[in-house]
Amino acid sequence: MVINWKEQMLTDKDAILACQSGNTEAFRHLVEKYKTRAYYSALLLTKNSEDALDLSQDAFFRAFRSLNRFDTSKNFYTWFYKILRNLCINHIHRREKIVQMVHDDDGADAFDRLEHEDKNPEEIFEENERSQMLWAGLNKLKETDREIILLKEFDDMSYQEIADALGIPVGSVMSRLFYARKRLLKEVESLNEL
């Protein structure tokens, strides 16, 4: 079977079934469809565009490797997102550890470089004062608050998709979003007062 990945009619399920029977080209369909989303999700988590590219590509590779275990009745992207998220989180933890070690060593230059790279919002957002402030506010939130807002606003996931991606009951999505947004408003407000 020859599959043209540009063919929009090909559903995720068809593509995955084709991949499961060893068709690499069918996987291209999924990569082309979700690469933008994957890259930006990784970018918002890692805050570094080079890492985001590499990690999102790595996540696709890993997804391909475990595609045989994927249940085709489920949503591909939320399944994929879990793989991507794990990779990004591991990467961030490793980076933090290294920053810590460098810091202990008093390698001030390298530390500044990593620190700067990490917090630099210009790399992610177009220059705009309000955007920068919101981004700063988002970064002050704890990881779970930040993530649920990012999934809603940047990934445009529905509540059901958020519940699947985070492995939480759909009934708790609304209240979690409420507390996360409430804390974000508070952060932005306190930044405003500076």
Next chain:
Amino acid sequence: MNYNKLTCEDAQVLIMGLIDGELTSEQQESLKKHIDSCSSCREQYELFSKLKEETLNMKLKPLPEMYWDEYWTHVYNKIERRAGWIFISIGLILIVSFGFYEFVKDFLMNSTQPLILRAGVSVLGIGIIITGISVLREKLMVRKKDKYRSILR
């Protein structure tokens, strides 16, 4: 939740559903009723809608087209490289195992040695070879990928 008698806290949680378009018509109706009669929740509604609008307006920097064009190639290379690694690993395992076999052949063929001991030595040898190759592979992979490594030295 009894939608006819919403508490302010329930109402504020439901505001999320309203701005995200996730409410049933029944929920929507009772929330609107509450907001109309409660000024503090109306204020919250305005704050949250403004926040949502502003977050949606945050413009992410576009990635140069070139990276998107090459994207699939990079993923494909990773997949292909893995296939390559599998063959390299199998090849190495066969060659090193053969060397190992040649090395201990006299011992293995010596029927005065207990069978269990000979089997044990064979299995142990194969285990060490496979583990060694897997560790070697991991070392090579990590070295290539870890750009933060250089900072540590």
